Amino acid sequence: MKGILYGVGVGPGDKKLLTILAVETLKNADMIVVPDTGGEKTALNIVSEYIEGKKLMYCSMPMTRDAASLQESHRNSAELICAQLDKGLNLAFITLGDPTIYSTYIYVHRLVIEKGYQARIINGIPSFCAAAAKLGISLCDGKEALHIIPASYEGVDKLLALDGNKVLMKSGKSILNIKDKLKKHNLLSNAKMVECCYMENEKIYDDLENLNENSSYFSIIVVKGD
Structure with missing residues (x-):
C-alpha cells in the first residue's frame, strides 16, 4: 500500500x-x-x-x-x-x-x-490571523470585506483601491515602497504591522509613519478601512 x-x-x-x-x-x-x-x-x-x-x-x-x-x-x-x-x-x-x-x-x-x-x-494558524491578534484588532466586522494582498507583486495599487480591510503579505524589502503606496491611497494612518510574529525578533508597529528601513520577509501589514 x-x-x-x-x-x-x-x-x-x-x-x-x-x-x-x-x-x-x-x-x-x-x-x-x-x-x-x-x-x-x-x-x-x-x-x-x-x-x-x-x-x-x-x-x-x-x-x-x-x-x-x-x-x-x-x-x-x-x-x-x-x-x-x-x-x-x-x-x-x-x-x-x-x-x-x-x-x-x-x-x-x-x-x-x-x-x-x-x-x-x-491547516495551520495563518500569520495574518496571528498578527491581528497581536495588534488586538479584528480583520473584518459585520459586512466588511477582507483582501489578502501579496505586497511585493504588481497590481498592489489596484488592490489597495478596493473597499474593505486589507492584509499585505510578503512586504519585506518592498516595505518602503508599500509605505509610499499606502500614503498615496490615504491609508497610512490606518496601517499597523507585525514583523516576525511570534518569533524571537518580533516587532509590533502601531504606526508606520516613522518606518524608514526594510523589514523582514515575515512582515504582515493590516490596513483597516478605506
Whole structure:
C-alpha cells in the first residue's frame, strides 16, 4: 500500500500555536519533508521537539520568482516524495502558516495528486490571523470585506483601491515602497504591522509613519478601512 503525503501548517512562529492535529500528524509520520530555501529552517525549528529521531528529507525550494526554476524544484520534490510514498511511508511536509495561503507546499501537493497518490492538508494558524491578534484588532466586522494582498507583486495599487480591510503579505524589502503606496491611497494612518510574529525578533508597529528601513520577509501589514 502506498503512503500518504500530509501538508502540515505549523503556524506563524511559536510551537505553542501548532494545532493538536498537526502535532499528531508529525508524530505519526514516518518521515518529515523540510523545504530548503538555503536559509534558516524556521518551520523545522518550530516542530523540532515533536519529530525527534525521525528521518528528514530536504527538498530544495529556491527563493526566486523565475518560473522555470520554481517548476523544476516542485517537480524534483514531488518525485523524491513519491519515491518514498511507493515504499508505503507516510510523509509530513512542514510549512509555515497555513498550507493553503501562499505556500510552496500546495504546488507539490497538486503534482503528487496528479501522479495518483493521496495528499492531505493539515491547516495551520495563518500569520495574518496571528498578527491581528497581536495588534488586538479584528480583520473584518459585520459586512466588511477582507483582501489578502501579496505586497511585493504588481497590481498592489489596484488592490489597495478596493473597499474593505486589507492584509499585505510578503512586504519585506518592498516595505518602503508599500509605505509610499499606502500614503498615496490615504491609508497610512490606518496601517499597523507585525514583523516576525511570534518569533524571537518580533516587532509590533502601531504606526508606520516613522518606518524608514526594510523589514523582514515575515512582515504582515493590516490596513483597516478605506
